[in-house]
Amino acid sequence: MVKVTSFLLISLSATLLALTSEANNQNLGACFLHVPKHPLTADGLATPYILKKGNCDQTITNQQVFVEATVFDIDTKTFSVYHPLVINEGSKPAIAPVVPKLPQNSIVGLWFGANSQSITLTGDIEDCVNGLSSTDIFGQVAFCNANKFFEAVRIANKGAGGKVVIPPLGTDANGNACPTTRHFGIIDQDQSDNVITTYLETKNGRFAQATKANREKLRKFTEIANGSDNALVADFIDPAINCMPFKAPSLMEPGVLLGSMALNELQASRQCPPVALVPFSDPMVLSNNKPSLKKVNAYRRGVNQPLISNLNQASPKAYCKNYGRVAPPYIEGIAKYIVKAPSPDAAAANNLLTFMGQRYAASWVNLGCDKLLKKTSDITVTTKNGVAVKVHFHQSKPIKGHSESNPGKKYD
Known part of the structure; x- marks a missing residue:
């Protein structure tokens, strides 16, 4: 049984956090996550992360936090994935986490995603980036050792013994290149965020890693997930259009392949232009509700994106132009496939x-594209009882006048 996570609600909560000029970390949903000692070691990875009492509860969907580790073997130039466990303060795991066997010469990166309003890391966080400071955080995302991880991959790729193997994108059901997390047809207002990790939750509110052995042992559980751009691509869009995400062996159980945020971003380096890179208007990188060069670069380091020397290189207007030019025709082009696929959030869309239509329309406004370009969204949706049930594709039109001379196609 799978507990469905509200992807749209989670994305909007990040926007709300950024648009609140003085986000108060004492508010409900502003989570504090304790990082165990030596988090980049095998023992540290297998030690549960503790969600502190008071603001958040791992049993409540929109307060959950997830951790994802990707490991790079420098000698073999290969990857593996591990899911450190998060539990509530004062509780114990339903089943003890597997202690991973790390390659002798390897480097570990950690990525964090939250369904909550925000996460602030505490504990052993020397190698972690939560934002610019503990009071100026990204929101739902954090990283540990991410920059060093990606740098190790870059160095290994230039060294002797051949290049690091990053799979080609492949082609989708229409014969086009498969999308990545940097495809303008895929992104939303805060691209490249959150993780693919899932956990098993028991009826008494305890948690275990989502492995086959644990599923068989627990028998009765719900599987909780992070509302993630990365999971949206890997778990929903790719299967619907006959694409295959980049996966690597699990360190929790042999013979299983897992995707990860880091693997997605590595493969996204193959994205053909125009490439979607975090703009300075992304709610995650606003600092006190203002653009911040330092915060843009801090976030980009964590997801292996090129750094900028001035804010003009992360222009939201250019971002919106590409978003409006690419996303509507792309979504319409794969409509016949994804209309048959399940919604990641049944409470938001059928x-x-x-x-995807509702997500685009909301992101167009949340990014301020309507004001920057003086155009309404090229995609609108019809809702029934708050659930999107039809999608309408239009030509771009000025806000004034709202011409309906070409209403476009309609899908339901």
Whole structure:
């Protein structure tokens, strides 16, 4: 049984956090996550992360936090994935986490994603980036050792013994290149965020890693997930259009392949232009509700994106132009496939197409594209009882006048 996570609600909560000029970390949903000692070691990875009492509860969907580790073997130039466990303060795991066997010469990166309003890391966080400071955080995302991880991959790729193998994108059901997390048809207002990790939750509110052995042992559980751009691509869009995400062996159980945020971003380096890179208007990188060069670069380091020397290189207007030019025709082009696919959030949309349509329309406004370009969204949706049930594709039109001379196609 799978507990469905509200992807749209989670994305909007990040926007709300950024648009609140003085986000108060004492508010409900502003989570504090304790990082165990030596988090980049095998023992540290297998030690549960503790979600502190008071603001958040791991049993409540919109307060959950997830951790994802990707490991790079420098000698073999290969990757593996591990899911450190998060539990509530004062509780114990339903089943003790597997202690991973790390390659002798390896480097570990950690990525964090939250369904909550925000996460602030505490504990052993020397190698972690939560934002610019503990009071100026990204929101739902944090990283540990990410920059060093990606740098190790870059160095290994230039060294002797051949290049690091990053799979080609492949082609989708239409014969086009498969999308990545940097495809303008895929992104939303805060791209490249959150993780693919899932956990098993028991009826008494305890948690275990989502492995086959644990599923068989627990028998009765719900599987909780992070509302993630990365999971949206890997778990929903790719299967619907016959694409395959980049996966690596699990360090929790042999014979299983897992995706990860880091693997997605590495493969996204193959994205053909125009490439979507975090703009300075992304709610995650606003600092006190203002653009911040330092915060843009801090976030980009964590997801292996090129750094900028001035804010003009992360222009939201250019971002919006590409978003408006690429996303509507792309979504319409794959509509016949994704209309048959399940919605990541049944409370928001009745299938993957209506979900993508609603997500685009909301992001167009949340990014300020309507004001920057003086155009309304090229995609609108019809809702029934608050759920998107139809998608309408339009030509771009000025805000004034709202011409309906070409209403475009409609899907339901």
